Amino acid sequence: MTEPLLRIRDLRVDVQGAHALAGVDLDVAPGAAVGVVGESGCGKTMTALAVLGLLPPGGRVLGGSMSFAGVDLxxxxxxSLRGNEIGMxxxxxxxxxxxxxTIGAQVAEPLLLHREVSRREAWRTAEEALGLVGLPQPAERMRSYPHQLSGGMRQRVAIATALVCRPKLLIADEPTTALDVTTQHQILELIDDLRRQLGMALVLVTHDLGVVAERVDEVAVMYAGRVVERARTAELFNHPRHRYTEALLAALPERSARDLRAIPGMPPTLTEELAGCPFAPRCAHTTDQCRDERPALTGDERHAWACFHPAPPVPTTVVTQPVPEPVGEQVLLELDSVSKDFPLATRPLLGGLTGSVSAVAGVSLSIRRGEIFGLVGESGCGKTTVGRLVVGLEQPSSGQIRFDGKDIATLSRAERKPHRRRVQLVFQDSAAAMDPRMRVGAILREPLAIQGIGDRREQRRRVAELLAEVGLPEQAVHRYPHEFSGGQRQRLGLARALALRPDLLVADEPVSALDVSVQAQILNLLRRLRAEHALTYLFVSHDLAVVRHLADTVGVMYLGKLVEVGPVREVYREPRHPYTRLLLDSLPSAGAHRSSTAPGGEPPSAARPPSGCRFRTRCPRAEAVCAEVEPPLTTDGGRQVACHFPG
Amino acid sequence: MTRFLIRRTLQALVVLLLVTVIVFALLHALPGGPARAILGPRASLPQIEQFNHDQGFDQPLPVQYLSYLWHLLGGDLGQSYRLNQPVLDLLAQRIPKTLVLTCSATLLAVAVAVPLGVLQAVRRGRFTDHLLTGLSFLAYATPAFFLGLVLIILFAQTWPLLPAEAPQSAGLGGVFAGFGGLLLPICTLAAGMIAAFSRYLRSSVLDNLTEDYVRTARSKGQSERRVLVRHVLRNALIPVVTLLGMYLPALFGGTVVVESLFNYPGTGLLFWSAAQSSDFPVLLGVTLVVAAATVLGSLLADLVYALLDPRIRTVR
Known part of the structure; x- marks a missing residue:
């Protein structure tokens, strides 16, 4: 192996008393791409920040060595290195x-700092850099401010800033996590391209195994402040040796069958010094040796792992599709051309309304009792608004929502209260939606008290029952919501939603904020609760892999319209709407085969949707008719698609 | 932008009209009234009635108000009872002096508070921060009249460096010639502002230091100093500008105290003596000017805000 560009040995970092990094080893060869993956708190971001000396307040390098191109970091x-030799x-x-x-001033800044150039030259080079990262009309954009650009465009600007001095190494810390799946795909392709073009090395830090799968040469898996496994990418995904990597891959929704193999427990808190393997408390193969001794990285250049009892080098489980649960025929929820218009923001300097935007524009769908209906789409497509309409947090501007055969808009006051019991909502961060000054016991009892169910003693018993059901200890009633971890908060949210024994749960991105191993626990819980309580779910998510794993039926939304509906298995195997195909092609997937078609453009504004078919501006199949006639959602053999030229 | 200005001006006019109504009603609800104040306690009832009739005070209040308003539209603010001068002339003479005092105090306050606030933020939790925080609270909690007295005792009596009285000349030239006499009033007025602004800026800078864009700025390889000056300061100043605009009325309240204390013949002193003698036209005139200044101040703050923050500027 050639002399590495970046070489980290036994790096130890403390952040406010927590051992954020407990001996990290990492090599990056010149021009190579290395992925650093792990769950939140594993130290992947700290490693990146430590290299640049940008540790957060209270962060301190305790020991170890870091060198970059022979220079001791x-x-x-x-x-003099930041923004110059190393971009981030x-x-x-x-x-x-x-x-x-202005964008221009920000992109030009590193040049003015590190290169002896005039302002004019810096400005010109910055403009070139913006062109390089694919920002349309770079000359005009130079004078724009960040808020005038979309998220994807801003990330291009950030990349241009990092690359403007042609660094030898680019460190990208979760560069696409905040972006929609199609934009993510564009940005990852861009980074790939630029890396080859400029011959620079890349460290790609991410929690998403799918993102690194086909992008990098080598992957380092981190856990509790250490690199526990490092291997060539394909080798790692096909033959993981460390038990943590093995478990992590098995917890991916796109990889497994019925029940996900969730990893029990949570990553260790880093405040105590760990004697043995940090994964030992959660591992199924733990022995006394694991608890007492710290395993070192063993293996060769191609593949190394820090595990006493590594997995045998055989292929892991093959991807199998979940078998849908039997679903009843009775329709529980029905939306009939439901629309929701929001007034556009008033102009703060001028006053007055300037029109409205249809967040939901004529959506019809029906959900049968016991069904899990997955509603997917990119941000701003209206999926969350559909959820809010269904639970009655918003009133439709037009159209009907029928629950159990009754139009919920026409319910009398007396009927409304029992109706509310039957439909409950679970949020992305359920604990943030709870009163921070109320204890869990009071939070869970509140819906029972409001609905006047049972006396205090019965309510207490019910609360204990609920906690047991979602797998939380009984003592949880005395604690406050902020004392719980992400996964536990979601369990709390479920307990609160279940308190009134609803028929329908509307879950809005319930696992999006969770790590893979914890996400698997919650998905398994959702599945179990449905079976035990005959629940029906409207599951709103941007994550196609999670929806494929959990849902029976999937509905795809684009700019307020439902463009395709059908059984999950069929839609994922053979998408008929070009937008569905684009989403699936953009989906980063650990180990799955990915097509290389780069999706074009960004979604237009919902305030001024394109005429005819709203997707036509990004559609490869678009023809003249698409601009004139809006395709209706037509049914064909159990599947619905709104396209003039369905695939 | 033009439409914005027109709208704000119209709003300001409505506010001013409301101010006249309220002040007019309040003044006339006061016991005693100008007749007693001007004619003295020994004036007989018929004399008072004669005075009230001459001034039109025996007419119904709405009629009096409309008559005042009518004159106001003609640019006539009335005649001071006590000084026997047109209110307009009095204001024209006094306002520039008060402006010299308040503007100097504000400039001094900003010039001191900005570096102080940044320093406190950068040294957060260390000795400098604690010391400055303590001093800020002390300055903030000290009433202006007390601080003024302390300054007079220290710098005019113990160490006679500065005069205890502000310049008395009628013209602005004399004021600038005797600017040394204004130093104590300016410092008295600025102390509270320095404390308020530096505290505000401290927390604003601290908020901004944790923002992601600061980390990005550091990752470009800039020195910490450059990050502060080029990136953090401008963003941190945005909320302080709003504070400045809102501070204007308090500033006038300060001038009433400070001008009386240092016997500086500005608007504050005018207001104070007019209040003591129920000199209604003068009180109304000053109140109007202060109200106009307040409205103008918040308008200016909005404009500067838009200048600093492009997100406000380009909202369409």
Missing amino acids: RTANLE VFQDPLTSLNPTM
């Missing part, structure tokens, strides 16, 4: 650009 003048791209493009500086 612990003693080097990092200011951060997660959230909405917040990582200075809101009060």
Whole structure:
């Protein structure tokens, strides 16, 4: 192996008393692409920040070595390396650009700092860089401010800023996590292209195994502040050796069958020094040796792991599709050309309304009792509004919502209260939707008290029952919502929703904020609860893999319209609407085969949707008729699609 | 932008009209009234009635108000009872002096508070921060009249460096010639502002330092100083500008105290003596000017806000 460009040995970092990094080893060869993956808190971002000396307040390098191109990073003048030899791209493009500086000034800044160039030259080079990252009309964009660009465009600007000095190494920390799936695909392709074009090395930090799967040469898996496994990418996905990697891959919804193999428990808190393997408390293969001794990375250059009892080198489970649960024929929820218009924001400087936007524009769908209906689409497509309409948080502008055969708009006051019991909502961060000053016991009892169910003693018993059902200890009633971890918060949210024994649960991105291993626990719980309580779900998500795993039926939304509906298995195997195909092609998938068609463009504004078919501006099949006639949602053999030229 | 300005001006006019109504009603609800104040306690009842008839005070209040308004539209703010001068002339003479005082105090406050606030934020939790925080609270909690007295005792009596009285000349030239006499009033007026602004800026800078864009700025390889000046300061100043606009009325309240204390013949002193002698036309005139200044101040704050923050500027 050639001399590595970046070489990290036994790096130890403390952040406010927590051992964020407990001995990280990592090599990046010149021009190579290395993925660093792991769940939140595993230290992947800290590793990246430590390289640039950008640790958060309270962060301190305790020991170990870091060198970049032969320079010791612990003693080097990092200011001369940052933005010059090493570029960095951060997660959230909405917040990582200075809101009060023009794009041009921000992209040109590293040049002015590190290169002896005039302002004019810097400006010109910055403009070139914007062109390089595919920003349309770079010359005009130079004078724009960040808020005038979409998230994807801002991330392109951030990448241009990182690359403008042609660094030898680009560190990208979750560069696409805040973006929609089609935009994510574009940005990943862009980084790929630029890396080859400029011959730079790449460290891609991500929680998403799918993102690294076909993008990098080598993957390092981190857990509890250490690299526990490192291998060539294909080798890692096909033959994981460390038990954690093995378990993590098995917990991916796109990889497994019926029940996900969730990893029990949670990653260790990093405040205590761990004697043995940090994964030992959650591992199915733990022995005394694991608890007492710390395993070192063993293996060769191609593949190394830090595990005493590695998985045998055989292929892991093949992808199998879930078999749908038997679903009843009775329709529980029916939407009949439901629309919801929102007034556009008033102009703060001028006043007055300027029109309205149809967040939901004529959506019809029906959900049968016991069904899990997955509603997917990119941000702003109206899927969340559909959920809010169904639970009655919003009133439709037109159209009918029928629950159990009754139009919910015509319910009398007396009928409304029992109706509310039957439809409940689960949020993305359920605990954030709870009163932070109420204890869990009071939170869970509140719906029972409001609906006047049972006396205090019965209510308490019911609360205990609910906690047991979602797998939380009984003592949880005395604690406050913020004391729980992400997965536990979601369990709480489910317990609260279940308190009134609803028929329909509307779950809005319930697992989006969770790590893979915890996500699997919640998905399994959702599935179990449905079976035990004959629940029906409207499952709103941007994550196609999760919907494929959980749902029976999937509905795809684009700019307020439902463009395709059908049984999950058929839609994923053979999408008929070109937008569905685009979504599926963009989906990063660990191990699955990916087509290389780069999706075009960004969704237009819902305030001014294109005429005719709303997708036509991005559609490869679009013809003249698509601009004139809006395709209706037509049924064909159990599947519905709204396209003039369905595939 | 033009439409925005027109709208705001119309709004301002409505506000001013409401101010006249309220002040007019309040003044006339006061016991005693100008006749007693001007003619003295020994004036007989017929004399008072004669005065009230001459001034039109025996007419119904709405009629009096409309008559005042009518004159106001003609640019006539009335005649001071006590000084026997047109209110307009009095204001024209006094306002520039108060402006010299308040503008100097504001400039001083901003010039001191900005570096102080940034320093506190950068040294957060260390000795400098604690010391400055303590001093800020002290300055903020000290009433202006007390601070003024302390300053007079220290710098005019113990160490006679500065005069205890502000310049008395009628013209602005004299004021600038004797600017040394204004230093104590300016400092008295600025102390509270420095405390308020630096505290505000401190938390604003701290908020901004944790923002992602600051990390991005660091990742470009800039020095910490450059990050602060080029990136953080502008963003941190945005909320402070709003505070400045809102501070204007309080500033006038300060001038009433400070001008009386240092016997500076500005608008504040005019207001104070007019209030003591129920000099209605003067009170109304000053109130109108202050109200107009307040409205103008918040308008200016909005404009500067838009200048600093492009997200406000380009909303369409």
